[in-house]
Amino acid sequence: MRIAIIGTGYVGLVAGTCFADSGNDVTCVDIDERKIRSLNAGEVPIYEPGLEELIRKNARERRLSFSTDLAAAVGPAQVVFIAVGTPESESGDADLRYVLEAAAQIGRALRQYTVVVDKSTVPVGTADKVREAIAQVTKVEFDVVSNPEFLKENAALEDFLKPDRVVIGTSSERARRMMGELYAPFVRTENPIFYMDTRSAEMTKYAANAMLATRISFMNDVAALCEKVGADVDFVRKGLGADRRIGYPFLFPGVGYGGSCFPKDVKALVATGRESGLELDLLRAVERTNERQKKLLVHKALKHFGGSLAGRTFGVWGLAFKPKTDDMREAPSIEVIEGLLGKGAQVVAHDPVAERSARRYFGDRIRYASLPYEALEGADALFVVTEWNEFRHPDFERMKALMKAPVIFDGRNIYDPARMRELGFTYLGIGRS
Numbered sequence: 001m002r003i004a005i006i007g008t009g010y011v012g013l014v015a016g017t018c019f020a021d022s023g024n025d026v027t028c029v030d031i032d033e034r035k036i037r038s039l040n041a042g043e044v045p046i047y048e049p050g051l052e053e054l055i056r057k058n059a060r061e062r063r064l065s066f067s068t069d070l071a072a073a074v075g076p077a078q079v080v081f082i083a084v085g086t087p088e089s090e091s092g093d094a095d096l097r098y099v100l101e102a103a104a105q106i107g108r109a110l111r112q113y114t115v116v117v118d119k120s121t122v123p124v125g126t127a128d129k130v131r132e133a134i135a136q137v138t139k140v141e142f143d144v145v146s147n148p149e150f151l152k153e154n155a156a157l158e159d160f161l162k163p164d165r166v167v168i169g170t171s172s173e174r175a176r177r178m179m180g181e182l183y184a185p186f187v188r189t190e191n192p193i194f195y196m197d198t199r200s201a202e203m204t205k206y207a208a209n210a211m212l213a214t215r216i217s218f219m220n221d222v223a224a225l226c227e228k229v230g231a232d233v234d235f236v237r238k239g240l241g242a243d244r245r246i247g248y249p250f251l252f253p254g255v256g257y258g259g260s261c262f263p264k265d266v267k268a269l270v271a272t273g274r275e276s277g278l279e280l281d282l283l284r285a286v287e288r289t290n291e292r293q294k295k296l297l298v299h300k301a302l303k304h305f306g307g308s309l310a311g312r313t314f315g316v317w318g319l320a321f322k323p324k325t326d327d328m329r330e331a332p333s334i335e336v337i338e339g340l341l342g343k344g345a346q347v348v349a350h351d352p353v354a355e356r357s358a359r360r361y362f363g364d365r366i367r368y369a370s371l372p373y374e375a376l377e378g379a380d381a382l383f384v385v386t387e388w389n390e391f392r393h394p395d396f397e398r399m400k401a402l403m404k405a406p407v408i409f410d411g412r413n414i415y416d417p418a419r420m421r422e423l424g425f426t427y428l429g430i431g432r433s
């Protein structure tokens with residue numbers, strides 16, 4: 001099939017590459033000329049394991065190209081995906097500006113029957129707005145489909161190529177057939193494509209993210225209580241997850257959830273509720289817990305250092321919002337580092353890949369260490385903020401020798417408290433005493 005993808009960010013680039021890899025002819029479009037120029041030069045603007053190789057392979061075999069010319073890409077396409085950003089607006093709901101602009105541009109470029117697919121995360125009812133925006137500017141026949149995306153950054157290819165499920169919202173039999181054909185190479189189990197109406201598809205996406213965020217905040221609340229009553233949340237997590245009705249995924253307490261989606265999508269769902277006259281109290285509490293959690297490490301540090309951090313130097317391991325990505329959007333490290341700087345401390349941070357993105361947030365207000373141990377020289381304490389694998393088994397003796405004091409604030413519970421104490425560290429994790 002001939003496909004155009006509008007918006008070449010995390011989702012558009014991954015979807016476009018995976019569709020090309022299953023034999024389709026794909027053009028990824030973006031308004032950001034620099035991004036398209038660098039993709040055409042073989043450089044991938046984001047860090048996502050395995051993506052660069054797959055892009056190169058499909059570009060070399062001429063199934064995948066990149067362009068700023070939306071009309072030229074949309075004209076001959078049978079399926080056009082909208083994968084532009086839907087950031088948070090000032091009132092907390094999703095800003096649909098980019099989606100509706102893209103829809104109008106697509107409408108003007110249509111040449112024959114086309115399936116226009118909304119892949120961006122959008123509030124219930126947006127498919128109708130997209131349909132209107134297109135219908136206003138064209139007489140060509142088209143259908144609008146809602147096809148939310150569930151991939152996770154750092155496992156994006158795996159998630160896209162082997163999805164737990166594909167959700168397709170449409171009332172058109174013709175569009176349903178084409179979408180089924182397009183996704184057939186990625187679905188191997190019995191029922192992984194769920195066909196439904198557009199509103200239910202749009203809602204499914206928000207409900208999924210809100211449920212996952214709820215699990216995390218729930219565990220962060222359990223962790224806070226564990227600390228108060230002298231339990232260890234890591235034992236509790238294991239005991240909970242073994243119940244098949246609960247399951248293990250997304251039960252890790254930590255420094256709060258970040259990233260480009262959970263924070264904005266929980267807010268957007270609360271806003272949708274409010275617009276419909278419904279206060280979603282549970283989700284508001286999920287957000288409140290997350291805000292508290294992002295501040296937790298700095299509170300622990302203040303308590304440990306007797307109320308003042310002024311003049312102290314801290315090492316930070318991990319800047320990205322999660323491991324194996326360079327994405328800093330809503331990363332908990334921002335709140336932790338701003339909190340430390342705000343209290344007059346100095347910060348030396350190391351992240352295996354996110355330094356360049358982090359510079360956009362912190363500039364020269366912190367120092368960047370190119371190796372983990374460099375962040376520890378003369379440090380009053382280490383903050384573990386992102387659980388990169390390379391931080392799991394460091395040389396603890398070397399760390400002690402480098403640090404001014406052997407103190408670790410472990411925001412991801414990657415170390416064993418008893419062993420850390422044996423090794424002579426003061427260890428402060430999340431939800432364990």
Ligand SMILES: NC(=O)C1=CN([C@@H]2O[C@H](COP(=O)(O)OP(=O)(O)OC[C@H]3O[C@@H](n4cnc5c(N)ncnc54)[C@H](O)[C@@H]3O)[C@@H](O)[C@H]2O)C=CC1
Pocket residue numbers: 006007008009010011012029030031032035070083084085086098101102105119120121122149150151152153260261
């Ligand atoms: N990042 C993720 O892991 C996931 C994101 N989503 C959703 O997918 C959507 C896209 O997210 P990301 O890929 O992270 O966004 P992104 O910000 O990385 O990329 C969006 C791209 O769209 C481009 N764009 C905006 N207007 C355009 C137009 N009119 N024509 C062409 N290009 C245009 C921007 O220049 C940008 O490069 C959002 O709604 C997000 O909530 C869904 C699942 C996973």
Ligand SMILES: O=C(O)[C@H]1O[C@H](OP(=O)(O)OP(=O)(O)OC[C@H]2O[C@@H](n3ccc(=O)[nH]c3=O)[C@H](O)[C@@H]2O)[C@H](O)[C@@H](O)[C@@H]1O
Pocket residue numbers: 121149150151152153154209212216249250251252253254255256257258259260261262321322
């Ligand atoms: O809509 C989206 O954009 C995507 O949002 C999340 O994916 P992502 O944000 O890439 O990353 P996650 O692995 O979900 O992690 C999000 C945040 O939660 C935190 N987290 C995750 C799991 C956990 O147990 N505990 C925890 O604190 C992570 O550290 C991270 O800060 C969802 O997992 C995807 O299914 C969804 O498609």
